[in-house]
Amino acid sequence: MDVQVNSAQAPAPAKKKKNRISRRENNWHGWLFIGPYALIFAIFILIPVALAAILSFTNFNAIEFPRAVGFLNYINLLTNDAEFMKYVLPNTVVYAVIVGIGGYILSFVLAWALCNLTKPVRTVFALILYSPSMTTGVAMTVLWKVIFSGDQSGLLNSWLMELGIITEPVMWLTDTRFLLPIVIVIGLWSSMGIGFLSMIAGILNTDASLYEAASIDGISNRFQEMIYITIPQMKPQMLFAAVMAIVGAFQNGTITSLLVGNPSPGYASQLLVNHIEDYGFLRYEMGYAAAVSVVLLLIVQLFSKGANVLLTDKDPYGKKGVSEDGEQGEEN
Amino acid sequence: MGNKGKKINPRNFEPGQLKIIILILPLVIFMGMPIIFIINHAFKPMVELFAFPPTFFVKDPTLENFSKLVKFSNSSGIPLSRYIFNSLIVTVVTVGLALLLTTLSAFALAKIKFKGRNLLTQINQIAIMFVSTAVLIPRYLVICNLHLINNVLAHILPLVAMPVALFLVKQFVEQIPDSLLEAAYMDGASDLDIYLKVIIPMIRPAVATAAILVFQQVWTNMETSNYFFSDDSMKTLTFYMNTLVNANNTVAGQGMAAAASLIMFLPNLILFVILQNKVMNTMANSGIK
Numbered sequence: 195m196d197v198q199v200n201s202a203q204a205p206a207p208a209k210k211k212k213n214r215i216s217r218r219e220n221n222w223h224g225w226l227f228i229g230p231y232a233l234i235f236a237i238f239i240l241i242p243v244a245l246a247a248i249l250s251f252t253n254f255n256a257i258e259f260p261r262a263v264g265f266l267n268y269i270n271l272l273t274n275d276a277e278f279m280k281y282v283l284p285n286t287v288v289y290a291v292i293v294g295i296g297g298y299i300l301s302f303v304l305a306w307a308l309c310n311l312t313k314p315v316r317t318v319f320a321l322i323l324y325s326p327s328m329t330t331g332v333a334m335t336v337l338w339k340v341i342f343s344g345d346q347s348g349l350l351n352s353w354l355m356e357l358g359i360i361t362e363p364v365m366w367l368t369d370t371r372f373l374l375p376i377v378i379v380i381g382l383w384s385s386m387g388i389g390f391l392s393m394i395a396g397i398l399n400t401d402a403s404l405y406e407a408a409s410i411d412g413i414s415n416r417f418q419e420m421i422y423i424t425i426p427q428m429k430p431q432m433l434f435a436a437v438m439a440i441v442g443a444f445q446n447g448t449i450t451s452l453l454v455g456n457p458s459p460g461y462a463s464q465l466l467v468n469h470i471e472d473y474g475f476l477r478y479e480m481g482y483a484a485a486v487s488v489v490l491l492l493i494v495q496l497f498s499k500g501a502n503v504l505l506t507d508k509d510p511y512g513k514k515g516v517s518e519d520g521e522q523g524e525e526n
Numbered sequence: 527m528g529n530k531g532k533k534i535n536p537r538n539f540e541p542g543q544l545k546i547i548i549l550i551l552p553l554v555i556f557m558g559m560p561i562i563f564i565i566n567h568a569f570k571p572m573v574e575l576f577a578f579p580p581t582f583f584v585k586d587p588t589l590e591n592f593s594k595l596v597k598f599s600n601s602s603g604i605p606l607s608r609y610i611f612n613s614l615i616v617t618v619v620t621v622g623l624a625l626l627l628t629t630l631s632a633f634a635l636a637k638i639k640f641k642g643r644n645l646l647t648q649i650n651q652i653a654i655m656f657v658s659t660a661v662l663i664p665r666y667l668v669i670c671n672l673h674l675i676n677n678v679l680a681h682i683l684p685l686v687a688m689p690v691a692l693f694l695v696k697q698f699v700e701q702i703p704d705s706l707l708e709a710a711y712m713d714g715a716s717d718l719d720i721y722l723k724v725i726i727p728m729i730r731p732a733v734a735t736a737a738i739l740v741f742q743q744v745w746t747n748m749e750t751s752n753y754f755f756s757d758d759s760m761k762t763l764t765f766y767m768n769t770l771v772n773a774n775n776t777v778a779g780q781g782m783a784a785a786a787s788l789i790m791f792l793p794n795l796i797l798f799v800i801l802q803n804k805v806m807n808t809m810a811n812s813g814i815k
Contacts, residue, residue: 227633228631231627234686242664308550311547312536325795336784337563388690388739405533416533424534434813440655
């Protein structure tokens, strides 16, 4: 069973309640309370996803009525789209591995380090590390433009020349060799989001007595402690952070279009999200773009499932997502 | 956080902590540097913006860039105040509406038993992984069919339902003991009474967290302005700031753009600094089980 410190006592009272006010078994007021949210959710999330799925089987140019083409878009994506196979897919994989997995590990290590510090120091450091994630999208475009400017007045060029590492300015934002690494660095920079905060909270909530017990039982160093005591106790938070990391790794792409345009020079930093934008809003091949969207959503789901399997205990009752709190599970 | 272990969350400073600080300090500096730079850049006078070699810190801070920003917008036909007004309205209404709907649903999902609750909870859980950019096109079609193009609602409605926010608030509501609600039910309270008088006062930290998350989404959102509006006077500050960055790729424009970036970034930072304790409190319940 996953133990989440604050909810450790939750299941017991829930069961007692069921006997006492069983008349509240099916309270239709529930729908009143959730109705407005559910409506907006349906209109702006569910229906668009369903529409994307339907459009992905059509040829749609935004002017004429969509024409059904079966699996043609998907077949084209796999066999006919040279840019996708040659640039977009490899770029996305590299980006997702480094920013997703790398960022995830980095945020755990940093969260763990911060939890070993006193509260004032921890708070300041956490604020500094978290603040880049608030800068999503436009807010910081100019910053990167100044830093990576291709002439001598660019900050990075100026520093590297002063240090004697390069002798003439590098065209950071047009040189296809550097585009993807730059986008990755920016991605990593802004990857300490709420997943990171969740991990800090998770570590802080681990049970102190277990650490003492463990040191008596012969756990000798901090690394063992991390693996055997800390992580098992905070798996729910690890999973939340993993989902956030996966979503982050696949939805970033705005910064590329803002910095170097879409498509990026030589498709060097083209990610899945940019590919969708390219086909949907520049070429108006919306059916095809929808197919790419569906693939993107499926990939995110698939990876999240993977994280779920890795980070959920093999307890048959613990695998049902959130419905673990006893009362919910009983309804089925 | 009833945890005062010897190592995790230490109360006092010990020399051992110095090792950790020294290890992570370079990274913390690296992460903080761009933001320090943009703050400095925004206050640089023309001479320093043109300076060669480029400088990192500002020597002679001035508000020149901010005043130029205002002047520039006046010359472009639509005054800056219009964009600020649009952004404020959109942000306030979206955050308010999102908080209302999110807390109502969180209460329902966590504490009211009704048919379909499990299904709704699962759907919302899956929707946490929703990538909104992926469905921009169908969203555009939906907005078109609802005749919301150039309607202020197109800024608001798409961002009101935020599955992560609902998830976090719901997790928090689940921590409220059922016995408390039951006592209120015994006294004859209706579901609405419970929501207003028991739930809301007890979940303030989660509400603050949801507010921050929604705020961050709305305040810097550009998609709605870009795709759902053709009328420039209906677009938001973010959109304007972005045109500014793109249109003025000169050194002089940089100062203005940096000032603009700061205006976009500071509200986020201030809100988070004020509410960070509440956010951490909420994140303790963020685990997916």
